[in-house]
Amino acid sequence: MITTIAQVSDTHLSKRKPLFDGNFAPVQEALRAAKPDLVIHTGDLSLDGADSHEDLRHGSAAMNALGLDWLALPGNHDVGDDAVLRGKQPITPERLARWEGCVGPLHFVRDIPGWRLIGLDSQGFSANPAHRAAIAEAIAGAGSRRIALFQHKPITEEALDDAAVNYWPLLPSPRGELLAMFGAARPALIASGHVHQWRDRVADGIRQIWAPAVGFVVGDAWQHRVGDKLLGWVEHEFHADGTHAARLHHMPALPLHDIGEIPEAYGPMTRLD
């Protein structure tokens, strides 16, 4: 028994400013042709859902238009980001509630043969004790199933004990809280988005897959290159015996927008030194 899951990420959709909507249409077609059992969107569904109901509703409608079973997790552009990072849109209860009202739950648990899939809100993890309690319960109750986590931010950029506070991965404190929920065990897989780079590696005993974005990349002038800066989506195969395979669906025909060259989306970017 194999369960196929398509992971899409970072579509940054908006009716008001449809800068990246054109990239989603071919991906929608590819997903309809692939007919996965489930589509999981790992966040930044919307261009600016953190301040716009309309962007979130528009993103949700685009996912409904797939005609496939789907779930989505919020990204920083959907619900805001950790206050420690000093961005313009801190996570607030209002923002989290807006996602729930316009898109759906902030997290999920889905059992499939051999596996428990846990969708985690990497944005509200620190600020939302009820969310942490639900995730701890889902981890503790997995029994013999292997655990795959889906979330917007990767758990780390390199090692699990990295102490740096960095915009791209989960911050050290929530990372520690999450790992503590596993005790001596580890999740088998963590599939994330946010970095807009494709990467597939095993580190610290965890398969860590970074889905590429659909909407755009962040050029080398503005972001270090850790994985591959390309656009596409990921097909996961979960087997009942606990094994897993993942395959990149690179979509080279999509325009490779560089967000650093499109200040009308989020304003001018700061160049790396």
Ligand SMILES: [Fe+2]
């Ligand atoms: Fe993004």
Ligand SMILES: [Fe+2]
């Ligand atoms: Fe993001």
